[in-house]
Amino acid sequence: MSTTANAVTTIRNSELGAQYGPKLVTPLPGPNAARIVADDDRLISPSYTRSYPMVAKRGRGVRVEDVDGNEFLDFAAGIAVTSTGHCHPEVVKAIQEQAAELIHISGTDFYYESLVTLSERLSAIAPMPGPHRFYYGNSGAEAVECALKIARYHTGRQNVIAFFGAFHGRTMGALSLTASKPQQRRRFAPLVPGVTHVRYPYAYRGCSGGPQEEDAFALGCARYIEEKLFKTTLAPEEVAAIFVEPIQGEGGYVVAPTIFMQELRRICDKYGILLVADEVQSGAGRTGKWWAIEHTGVQPDIVCMAKGIASGMPLGVCMTRAEIMDWKPGSHASTFGGNPVSIAAALATMDVLDREGIANAEKMGEQMLEQLRTWPARHPIVGDVRGRGLMIGIEIVKDQQSRDVAGLWRDRIVELAFERGLLILGCGETSIRLAPPLIVNQYEAAIALEILEECISLVETEQGR
Structure with missing residues (x-):
């Protein structure tokens, strides 16, 4: 075992391990958890995918306690959602204060200032030049649905391109873009027409050479669109958008090479196609920058965000260059989208991420990857x-x-x-994902890696x- 691994073992078995590690007091699942799981099996939709019988009761930071008093280290973060950790005091305070003031009035029909405030904050960190416009929904799937509709509306074109391995959501438009697992699409056809899937540059599954071969493979994946697809079955002047995850989430945490993203941008510019970055899982600072696409230097036309942007409150946002969101009143809306409580949580979340979360994600990510x-x-x-x-x-x-x-x-x-x-949690066919809250510390990370x-x-x- 390496020196690093020995150091990790020492931490786990030390007082620091007792302080920062898991604390299990019953066999798993405990009696209360077993009872609730049995009731859940009887009452709740069997479409949910549960990996193990963890029944949560409360959470603080990187720790989650179950209904039997067992404490876990959470390196799933509610599927990369609790970016500031569970129940961050600043986020909780913002939610409580807003809930006591105004819970709902619907930004679809009325106005409230926090919608504007959050839009200005997001515009300031956008990965493409402004001005920008924003649509608010309740989830990542809703943000993607908005992007799909606005791309067709703005361009007047009917077709879109997405990638094998992609996960964009489970509502019908988003599901039509999704190509992650057959069960997600099974028996739901016909889906929304006009979607063509092509190969994503999953280098580990596409080539066996070094960086040069991987770049060549990635370039080939992008160029297939122009050199094959556009010359055989799909007229480029009828393509509204290309939807891409800068890092595929459910597909296996696969990072798109810079050269691939650059080539997509070139193709989009050449044919008047919109480039949509799905940052639902990879955004909100998770990669050490506000948006994963920033690592490539490529500027998208539309960004979809959700998950970590509001620390667990339901919020999905579609951000576009202002001239793209040119639809008329009534074209698209959401009763609950961007409700005042979720907006308050997002503003508090951004404060924490700006101050410490994003820098910590970069630092701790580098340390963990070095060992891994x-x-x-x-x-x-x-x-x-x-x-x-x-x-x-x-x-x-x-x-x-x-x-x-x-x-x-x-x-x-x-x-x-x-x-x-x-x-x-797992992701893709055969991968494990590590996506802890962005406030994770070195001891929690070390203990988690030793357990893994x-x-x-x-x-x-x-x-x-």
Whole structure:
């Protein structure tokens, strides 16, 4: 084991480990959790995907307590949502004060100042030049639905391009763009027509060479659109938009190379196509910048955001260059979108992220990735480690040479981590995602990585690796 790993083990078994690590007081699930899970199985939609029986009661920072008093380290952050940690006191205060003043009046039909205030704050950090306009909904899927509709409305074109592995949401328009897992689309056809999917530059699954070959592969993925698609089945003058995640989330935490994003921008500029950046999971500072696309230097035309922008309150935002959002009153709206309480949470969230969260995401992400990149040399089932900031993917394989997917082994690692008090989630066919709150500290990160490495080693032993 490396010196770094030994240092991590020391932290876990020290007083710091007792302070910052998990605290399990019952077998999992505990009796209260087991009862609630049984009732949930009887009453709640079976369409939800639960990885393990964790029944949350309260959360503070990076810690979540269940209904039996067990405390977990949360490296899922409510699917990359609780960016400032659970119940950050500044966010809680903003929610409480706003709830006592005005909960709802509907920005669809009336005015309130905080809509303007948040728009000005977001405009100041936009990854493309202003002026900008904003649409407010309740979720990432709603932000994507808005982007899809406005792209068609503004351009007068009917077709859009998205990517295999993409996840843009489950409402019908967003689902039509989604191409992550068959079950998400199964038995819902016909979906919204006019969507064409093409290959995303998933280098680990597309080539086996070094950086030069990976760049060539990424360039080929983008150029396929112009050199094949536009010359055979899809007229470019009928394409309204290209939807892309700068880092695919559900698809496996796959980072789009800069050269790929640059080529998409060139194609969009050449043919009058809008470039839509889906930053629902990768935005709000998670990658160490406000927006993941900023790492590439590419400027989008539309940005979709949600998840971490309001620390857990329901808020989705579609931000465009002002001239794009040219539709008429009544074209699109939402009764609850941008409600005053969610706006207050977003403003407080931005304060915390500006002050400390984004810088910490960059710092802690670099530290974690430095350690994680040593794992493939020590663990035969760790095929790839990738990410930016605190959006980190670890790909589990049956064999590093064949790179065969090992989804069941990945799921077993996630389950073992839960049993040891660490909350993580899978993504893609065979990857683990690490997406802790952006306020995570070095001790929490060290303990989480030690638990995860222990779980990987256990699966290797179980599989004779």
